[in-house]
Amino acid sequence: MRIPFAQIDAFTDTPFAGNPAAVMPLAAWLDDAVLQRIAAENNLSETAFIVPSADSDAEFELRWFTPTNEVVMCGHATLASGHFVLSSDYTLDRVRFRTRQAGLLEVSRRDDGYLLALPAWVPSPKPLPEIVEALGVDPAVETLWHEHRYGVVVLESEDQVRAVDPDFRKLAQQGDWLAIVTAPGDTTDIVSRAFAPGGGIDEDPVTGSAHAVVVPYWAQRLGRDRLTAYQASARGGRLTCSLEGDRVVLGGSCVTVIEGTFLLP
Numbered sequence: 001m002r003i004p005f006a007q008i009d010a011f012t013d014t015p016f017a018g019n020p021a022a023v024m025p026l027a028a029w030l031d032d033a034v035l036q037r038i039a040a041e042n043n044l045s046e047t048a049f050i051v052p053s054a055d056s057d058a059e060f061e062l063r064w065f066t067p068t069n070e071v072v073m074c075g076h077a078t079l080a081s082g083h084f085v086l087s088s089d090y091t092l093d094r095v096r097f098r099t100r101q102a103g104l105l106e107v108s109r110r111d112d113g114y115l116l117a118l119p120a121w122v123p124s125p126k127p128l129p130e131i132v133e134a135l136g137v138d139p140a141v142e143t144l145w146h147e148h149r150y151g152v153v154v155l156e157s158e159d160q161v162r163a164v165d166p167d168f169r170k171l172a173q174q175g176d177w178l179a180i181v182t183a184p185g186d187t188t189d190i191v192s193r194a195f196a197p198g199g200g201i202d203e204d205p206v207t208g209s210a211h212a213v214v215v216p217y218w219a220q221r222l223g224r225d226r227l228t229a230y231q232a233s234a235r236g237g238r239l240t241c242s243l244e245g246d247r248v249v250l251g252g253s254c255v256t257v258i259e260g261t262f263l264l265p
Contacts, residue, residue, distance in 0.1 A: 001263075001264040001265075002261050002262070002263060002264075003024050003025075003026065003038075003261065003262040003263075003264055004024065004025055004259075004260075004261060004262075005022060005023075005024055005258070005259070005260050005261060005262045006022070006023045006024075006080075006084055006256055006258065006259050006260075007020055007021070007022055007023075007044070007256070007257050007258035007259075008020070008021055008022075008023055008080035008083055008084060008254050008255065008256050008257065009254065009255045009256075009257055010076040010077070010079045010080045010083070010206065010208075010237075010252065010254050011076055011079065011206040011208070011231075011237035011238065011239055011252040011253070011254075012206075012235075012236075012237055012238075012252070012253060012254075012255060013112075013113070013253040013255065014255065015255045015257045016235070016257075017235050017236055017237065018076070018205065018206050018235060018236075018237040018252075018254075018255070019045060019046075019076040019204065019205040019206040019207070019235065019237060020044050020045070020205075020257070021044060021045070021046045021047070021048055021074075021076055021077035021080040021081075022039075022042045022044050022046070022047040022048065022077075023047075023048045023050065023077070023080050023081050023084040024038070024047060024048070024049050024050075024262060025049075025050050025051075025084075026049055026050070026051050027051070027052075028051060029049075029051055029061075032070070034264070035047075035049055035063070035065055035070075036065055036068075036069070036070070038065075038262065038264070039065035039066065039067055040067045040068070042067075043067055044067075045066060045076075045201045045204055045205070046064045046065065046066060046071070046074045046076065046077035047064070047065050047077070048062060048063070048064050048074070048077040048078070048080060048081045049062070049063050049064075049065070050062050050081055050084075050085075050097070053098050055098055057096065057098070057104060058096040058097060058098035058104060059085070059095050059096055059097070060081070060085070060095065060096075060097050060098070061097070061098045061099070062078065062081060062097035062098065062099050062105070063099070063100060064077050064078075066196075066199050066200045066201060067200045068199060068200035069176060069199060069200070071199070072101045072102060072148050072149075072209075073099065073101065073102035073105075073118065073119075073148070073209045073212070074208065074209060075116060075118055075207065075208010075209045075210075075211065075212065075250060076205075076206055076207065076208045078097060078105050078107065078116060078118075078208065079107060079114060079116045079208060079250070079252060079254060080254055081095075081097065081107070082095050082097075082107025082108075082114055082116065082254075083107070083114060083254035083256070084256075085107075086107065086109060086114070087254075087256070093108060093109050094106055094107065094108035094109070095107055095108075102118070102119060103119060105117065105118060110251055112253065113251060113252055113253035113254075114251070114252065114253070114254065115249055115250070115251050116208060116249065116250045116251075116252070117244075117247045117248075117249050118208060118209065118211075118212040118247065118248050118249075118250065119212060119246065119247065119248070120212060120215070120216050120243060120245075120246050120247055120248045121146045121148060121150065121209075121212050121213045121216070122146070122213075122216040122217070123144035123145055123146045123150065123152050123213050123214075123216070123217055124144060124145060124146070125142070125143070125144055125145075126143060126144060126145035127143060128143040128145065128151050128153070130170070130173075130174055131143070131151050131153065131171070131174060131179050132153060133170065134166055134167045134170035134171040134173075134174070134179075135153060135164055135166050135167075135171075135179065135181060135195075136164065136165055136166065136167065137153060137155065137160070137164060137181070141153055141154060141155060142154040144217065146213050149175075149176065149177030149178065150177065150178050150180065150209075150210070150213045151177060151178070151179045151180065152180045152182060152213060152214060152217065153179065153180065153181045153182070154182055154183065154217075155181055155182065155183040156183060156184075157183050157184065158183055158184070158185050158186045158191045158232070160181075160183060161181050161182065161183045161191050161192065161193055161232055162191075162193075162232050164181050164193060166179070166195050166197075166202075166203075168195070168197040168202050169197075171195055171197045171198065172197040172198045173198075174198060175198050176196070176198040176199045177196070177198060177199075178194055178195070178196045178199075178204075178207070178209070178210060179194070179195045179196070180192055180193070180194045180195075180207075180210045180213065180214060181193050181194075182214045182217075182218070185228075185229070185230055187230070188227075188228040188229055188230040188238070189218065189222065189227040189228045189229065190214065190215075190218050190227055190228075190229045190230075190241075191229070191230050191231070191232050192207075192210060192211070192214060192229065192230075192231050192232070193231065193232055193233060194207040194210045194231070203233055203234075204233070205231065205233040205234070205235040205236070205237060206231045206233065206235070206236070206237030206239070207231060208239075208250055210231075211229060211239060211241055211248060211250055212248045215227060215229075215241045215242075215243055215248045216243055216248065219243040225242055225243040225244070226240075226241070226242045227240075227241045227242070228240055228241070229241050237252070238252070239251060239252050240252070
């Protein structure tokens, strides 16, 4: 079986930056175990699989897998999937994806990039002592939680975000969830980093879903609904962010770096 394959760097306008994702279109869903083994073979933070949708409200169904498990929502691989579809058909202005746990997601064109609409997942205050300890930050920091297993640790400065040196073994012991550190940025409104060793990803380069959680918090704290953001991983990535009702809309570009065929025995 021959499956088209594209590796796309998301949230960047240059190759070798942003967050790489594999996008693989299928005619119909394969067995879940096979999808997971393909994602493990790709060994990227996410592999996105898309299948034509029979529903009138979406063009494709979409699922995402890390090397170890399926995830509830992935922003950068959705943006990459939108780029995959829209860059192959310039008559389209948008593409809609039906997902199993995150609802309907949309990618639309914007100038030389794209807009990605995600659900706004508003976090609530909650003590996260084990995560704070594993991150090695001040125990008195503000912490928040979202039920889809996102923990947010609010720091005072970009320097503090960049200096975080997690104990990944301790973080992984907390299970499969995303730990986010965030603060006001030096050259952007906000800066963040995101860690998910329990899901097979020590540090995620640029995380769309993390911004679905932190943007509602920062919009309220800063008193405005349009923000700029930078994720300060080694690869790095820049986003524009807006809070629009119950949606967080992220802006970014994509670059295709590999095209080929995956040979499935």
